[in-house]
Amino acid sequence: MADKIYVFDTTLRDGxxxxxxxxxxxxxxxxxxxxxxxxxxxxxxxxxxxxxGDFQSVVEIAKAVNDVEVCALTRAVAKxxxxxxxxxxxxxxxxxHTGIGSSDIHIEHKLKTTRETILEKAAWAAKYAxxxxxxxxxxxxxxxxxxxxxxxxMVETVIANGATVVNIPDTTGYCLPEQYGDKIAYLMNNVPNxxxxxxxxHCHNDLGMAxxxxxxxxxxxxxxxxxxxxxxxxxxxxxxxxxxxxxIKSHSEALNLQxxxxxxxxxxxxxxxxxxxxxxxxxxxxxxxxxxFAHSSGIHQDGVLKNRENYEIIDPKEVxxxxxxxxxxxxxxxxxxxxxxxxxxxxxxxxxLDETYKKFLKLADEKKDITDDDILKLLGKxxxxxxxxxxxxxxxxxxxxxxxxxxxxxxxxxxHTAEAEGNGPLDxxxxxxxxxxxxxxxxxxxxxxxxxxxxxxxxxVHIQISKDGIFNYGFGSNTDVIFASxxxxxxxxxxx
Ligand code: KIV
Ligand code: ZN
Numbered sequence: 001m002a003d004k005i006y007v008f009d010t011t012l013r014d015g016x017x018x019x020x021x022x023x024x025x026x027x028x029x030x031x032x033x034x035x036x037x038x039x040x041x042x043x044x045x046x047x048x049x050x051x052x053g054d055f056q057s058v059v060e061i062a063k064a065v066n067d068v069e070v071c072a073l074t075r076a077v078a079k080x081x082x083x084x085x086x087x088x089x090x091x092x093x094x095x096x097h098t099g100i101g102s103s104d105i106h107i108e109h110k111l112k113t114t115r116e117t118i119l120e121k122a123a124w125a126a127k128y129a130x131x132x133x134x135x136x137x138x139x140x141x142x143x144x145x146x147x148x149x150x151x152x153x154m155v156e157t158v159i160a161n162g163a164t165v166v167n168i169p170d171t172t173g174y175c176l177p178e179q180y181g182d183k184i185a186y187l188m189n190n191v192p193n194x195x196x197x198x199x200x201x202h203c204h205n206d207l208g209m210a211x212x213x214x215x216x217x218x219x220x221x222x223x224x225x226x227x228x229x230x231x232x233x234x235x236x237x238x239x240x241x242x243x244x245x246x247x248i249k250s251h252s253e254a255l256n257l258q259x260x261x262x263x264x265x266x267x268x269x270x271x272x273x274x275x276x277x278x279x280x281x282x283x284x285x286x287x288x289x290x291x292x293f294a295h296s297s298g299i300h301q302d303g304v305l306k307n308r309e310n311y312e313i314i315d316p317k318e319v320x321x322x323x324x325x326x327x328x329x330x331x332x333x334x335x336x337x338x339x340x341x342x343x344x345x346x347x348x349x350x351x352x353l354d355e356t357y358k359k360f361l362k363l364a365d366e367k368k369d370i371t372d373d374d375i376l377k378l379l380g381k382x383x384x385x386x387x388x389x390x391x392x393x394x395x396x397x398x399x400x401x402x403x404x405x406x407x408x409x410x411x412x413x414x415x416h417t418a419e420a421e422g423n424g425p426l427d428x429x430x431x432x433x434x435x436x437x438x439x440x441x442x443x444x445x446x447x448x449x450x451x452x453x454x455x456x457x458x459x460x461v462h463i464q465i466s467k468d469g470i471f472n473y474g475f476g477s478n479t480d481v482i483f484a485s486x487x488x489x490x491x492x493x494x495x496x
Contacts, residue, residue, distance in 0.1 A: 002258040003258075005257050005258065006224040007039070007040050007261060008040075008043075009228065010233070010238065011031065011229045012043065013045065014044070015228040015233050015238070017233070021277040023277065025060050027276050028060070030276070031272070031276065032068075034268075036066075037262075037265065038262050038265045039261045039262045040241075043061065044071045044073060044097065045058045045061040046058045046073070046087075048073075048083045048084050048086070049080040049083040058084075059087050062092075066092050069093040069094070071137065076124070076125035078128065081096060081132070085133065088132075096133050096136050097167070098137075099125070099139030100121055100139075101118070101142055102143050102146040103142035103145040122140075122154055123157045125158075126138050126157075126161035127161040127162050129162070130162030135165070138167065139166075140158075142169065144174045144203075148186050156192060159193045160193060165198050165224060166198075167199075168184060168201065168222070169203070173207055175209070177209060177212040180203065180213040180216050180217055181219055184222045185221060188220065199217070201218065201226065201239070204233065204235065204237070208236070210236075211239050211243045211247070214239040218255070225239065230270055232273070232277065240287075241269075242287040245266065246287055246318075250313060263319050264317070265320055267321045270288035280447050287319055290445070292321070293312065293314075293323070294327050295324065296326075296331060297329075297332075298331050298335075301332055302333050304326065306335075312324060322466070328364065328370040328375075330361060330364035332360075334353055334357050337375075340375055341356070356378050359378050387412050387413075388410065388491075389410045390407060390408070390409055390410075390483070391409065392406070392417070393429075393483055394406040397425050402421065403422050404419065404421050405422070405432040406418075406419045406432065407419075407433060407486065409436050409437075409490065420432040426485050429482060433486060434493075439496060441467040441472075441493055441496050442467070446485070447462040447463075458477050458479055459477065463475075463476075463485065463491075463492050464492070470496070472496045473495075474491030474492030
């Protein structure tokens with residue numbers, strides 16, 4: 001039977017430390033409940049002593065969830081531990097996560113003390129926290145750069161004083177996977193009371209090795225992983241939940257390990273964190289990036305159309321991803337073009353396909369984005385989308401919650417005007433466009449980028465929408481980002 005790996009999610013603590021990613025209590029509860037449904041074992045809900053807001057969030061999360069342990073972070077300081085214990089009072093199962101620096105760099109230059117004093121403080125903190133709760137996790141901060149023998153003494157000391165989980169953080173993301181794995185193996189083999197606790201991997205991604213290090217850790221005996229959705233976290237981030245969950249699932253036999261994560265929820269949870277934390281995921285991000293299941297070269301497209309497994313090791317459905325996509329580019333082959341033509345409901349003979357393919361290659365060399373309309377035009381068919389232009393655009397926002405938009409769109413020479421109210425100018429504009437276009441769609445992704453950085457800069461907007469499981473994109477650019485957003489949205493809706 002495969003060993004269980006406990007999944008400790010720290011999106012609401014290490015993830016939320018990222019500038020701009022702060023959530024309010026209601027949003028945190030939404031995230032915590034979703035993580036609970038997904039099968040996470042422990043949620044690190046915050047650092048209660050850091051602010052009254054963080055304290056209250058830990059209390060509310062502890063009230064809102066039942067089937068997951070709720071954890072609160074502290075330093076090895078009495079006040080922190082007292083406040084964390086107070087916040088966790090209402091939890092079904094509460095955990096205190098306390099700790100102190102373990103590397104000589106931290107001991108000498110941050111804590112300005114000695115190894116012996118650190119051991120005394122660590123022993124004290126583990127014992128003090130254990131007076132409050134049965135589940136005490138101790139973090140040996142900067143363990144990635146700590147002296148191994150000293151680290152082993154620290155782990156032994158905190159277990160002897162009541163720690164049930166010992167976290168071995170690679171705080172600065174420094175270790176090579178082999179080094180981190182060896183560190184865990186050393187602790188498993190040299191700490192006499194290691195059978196009384198489990199080791200946890202908490203890896204940062206400064207060198208892009210957080211996930212690899214975490215996997216090396218569990219291959220060498222650690223049984224808890226500390227992760228965040230989309231890998232968000234301090235600096236370059238933390239180990240990502242989706243990557244580790246899918247590695248453990250995809251290699252379950254070789255690793256003989258398993259988690260309780262319902263992987264079909266991964267994509268939705270990722271989108272939720274992107275939306276709430278306003279932190280877009282890079283398009284090529286493993287598992288959840290926009291291109292994670294998109295095929296653009298002719299050879300790959302042909303292979304995927306023959307059998308998905310030729311170029312996909314994960315069925316998109318396994319992670320709740322809508323579907324694989326075949327992107328038409330100048331490198332696409334006949335198979336991909338035929339696939340799109342048939343998707344548009346047009347049957348085509350081999351000769352017609354050859355003829356259309358020649359025209360397609362010419363167009364694809366000139367144009368980055370080949371749309372369904374382009375394909376229909378190549379086939380000499382009538383196109384469904386129309387010539388659209390925003391000819392008048394007025395947005396009025398007296399307050400965030402009370403914005404009004406009045407938009408006039410020229411559709412194939414005929415002008416249509418609509419007015420709408422919304423929660424912010426973008427929402428109001430979207431609603432006005434929806435009234436004219438009569439094609440309500442779901443807004444999936446909204447990205448705004450400044451081109452050069454000045455306050456008179458052009459804002460570039462990228463919008464992704466979905467309708468009946470089909471995704472479409474739109475772009476807009478203007479010095480007024482709301483106008484650019486309306487342009488981008490209109491383009492995407494017109495394609496839908
Ligand atoms: O990276 C780190 O060392 C941490 C600890 C507080 C666990 O986040
Ligand atoms: Zn961390």
